[in-house]
Amino acid sequence: DGGITQSPKYLFRKEGQNVTLSCEQNLNHDAMYWYRQDPGQGLRLIYYSQIVNDFQKGDIAEGYSVSREKKESFPLTVTSAQKNPTAFYLCASSIQWVINSPLHFGNGTRLTVT
């Protein structure tokens, strides 16, 4: 079955450590995205990639970094510069970077930093 796989489901880190969240898709989608979800808030866009080897900052990119070396992979690194890293992180993909190409989401990674 095609889909988006995020791993791990739960991640615990000490403050000051960088951590990388994995996102893999086998849908052959060009565009991929990272969103952050906090309780009582809508999803906020961290980074997006329209096509392989390209990525752009979203609305809350500070303290995060990404790479898109392969079409199927879009890992997100949460750096020590991110002031409030504890959150639920969602990866998504869409066929293309166009308005009528809805997002398909993975099942998320819950990151807890203490």
Added chain:
Amino acid sequence: GQQLNQSPQSMFIQEGEDVSMNCTSSSIFNTWLWYKQDPGEGPVLLIALYKAGELTSNGRLTAQFGITRKDSFLNISASIPSDVGIYFCAAAANAGGTSYGKLTFGQGTILTVHP
């Protein structure tokens, strides 16, 4: 920036009741989407709307793209326990004739259904 105001924030209903929630904005959008999120999972697309005035159904779900392009609503008829979850509206806009994949999300409506 663009914002979506989704209401109500939460709903507690009895099984069998109908549900209505809506999203409004001061900005114009060209696509409206409705997603449902189960606890600990990613959102799943329920309905996509691409034309102002469009009314679309998916089983017991019905959604409409407002004629002003600034709002949308989602109705669920005859609710069942598995309807429990968080419902998000999302919208996208064109800018200068260029399509963008960026979505703006509402804050979500938490639905609880009592058997």
